[in-house]
Amino acid sequence: MSQLQSLRGMVDLLPEQTRHWQNVEAVAREHFRRAGLEEIRTPLLEVTDLFARGIGEATDVVGKEMYSFLDRGERSCTLRPEGTASVVRAAIQHGLLSQGVQKLWYSGPMFRYERPQAGRQRQFHQIGVECLGASSARSDVETIALAWDLLADLGLTGLTLELNTLGTADDRKAYRNTLVSWLEERSDQLDADSQKRLTSNPLRILDSKNPTTQALLNDAPTLQAALSADSASRFEEVQRLLAQLSIPFTHNTRLVRGLDYYGHTAFEITSQQLGAQATVCGGGRYDGLVQQLGGPATPAVGWALGMERLLLMLDSHVNTAPDVYLVNRGDQAETAALGLARALRNAGLAVELDGSGAAFGKQFKRADRSGAPLALVLGDGEVTQGLVRVKPLLGEGEEQSLPWRDPAMDLPELLKSLGCH
């Protein structure tokens, strides 16, 4: 293929898509504003060590999916594969954590070197929320509710909130041992992948998609049973508060997280519409991360949602029709139209200026297709008379001629008739 094209898994967003993106971003921003969150923007490129220490050396994300390279100063750099580590790094670096609870949101591209498929790209985009410094079950639920309400407001239906607790690091360690010994006795019934995970990452076996493995797991010991009393009652509280807010959820005891920093509350919001990559939003509590990255012990909870996956589910129609379509033809008219379009735009109208100089008939066809409710018609005749014709395009309605000679002088009347103030 000699044609230049984008790198595998790196996708262009054309106008047809960017309209939808902007819509989602605007709704999200509004929800964040109401919830008292502020935006943080961090670099796309970070020191590799940040992710190795933050996400976990043993995870797939760090182990085989990062875009890492040496820069000209021989530093190992990595294109961020997720947002949380960077946000935490920035909060530590700038002393934000000594200024009370930090409620932050971010959005932007993330990079993971994976085989692309439905809902999965190498450059993908997340919108995320991090709440640093809050430890209560209430803050977990407030954070979850923010995600839930945002998705609902975007018009998404058929979503499931899956909830679980991962307990404390000690809880997981204890559970890991019981699970491994239980599974080892039955390792002949496990699929090949899961047998491998028995040593590398046993908890991942819980969310295996292999049906026979899943069937086997029905009788396996649960993390639930291995929970300390504190962890268990904390989880009870989270569930109670969600019920209080009438947010439906299912307790999925097999829900685990791929990133090492999660503990206690973990959740995913999933949809059947998405194919294999069903999770549109995922997150949870990560009380140990800040300290692990060299900051003060700070409890935290957050989530991230995948823009591409979200947009796969959205079939909204965004109206991009201009307010008026300016039909113009003739030497004087074409010059005058340029000035009129500019003046109207500066007054706040969306004006599509036909630049073709084509026959009036052609221009009217385009005016119709543009979806504009009104056409303004300017020919040399109008210009000499100091007029512009205003013609309704949708339905019937009278065409009228309005005076227009100089934008600064005559615009108010014209605008008024166009429905502007």
Next chain:
RNA sequence: GCGGGCGUCGCCAAGUGGUUAAGGCAGCGGCUUGUGGCGCCGCUAUUCGGGGGUUCGAAUCCCCUCGCUCGCCCCA
């Protein structure tokens, strides 16, 4: 990293060894410098993702390669 499916114009798509590569949509021009959503006419692929091979002859068969796509894995 492993498996399946697919690659003909910006989009959809016919063609499955015989040679001028259908058609539709969109676009552009014209009928129509003066009123549209309709209609009619014309233009828009020296080429079938790329390279090599078989053949008198290839978009059609073979090999390699690139890409897309779906699933595993992983995750948002």
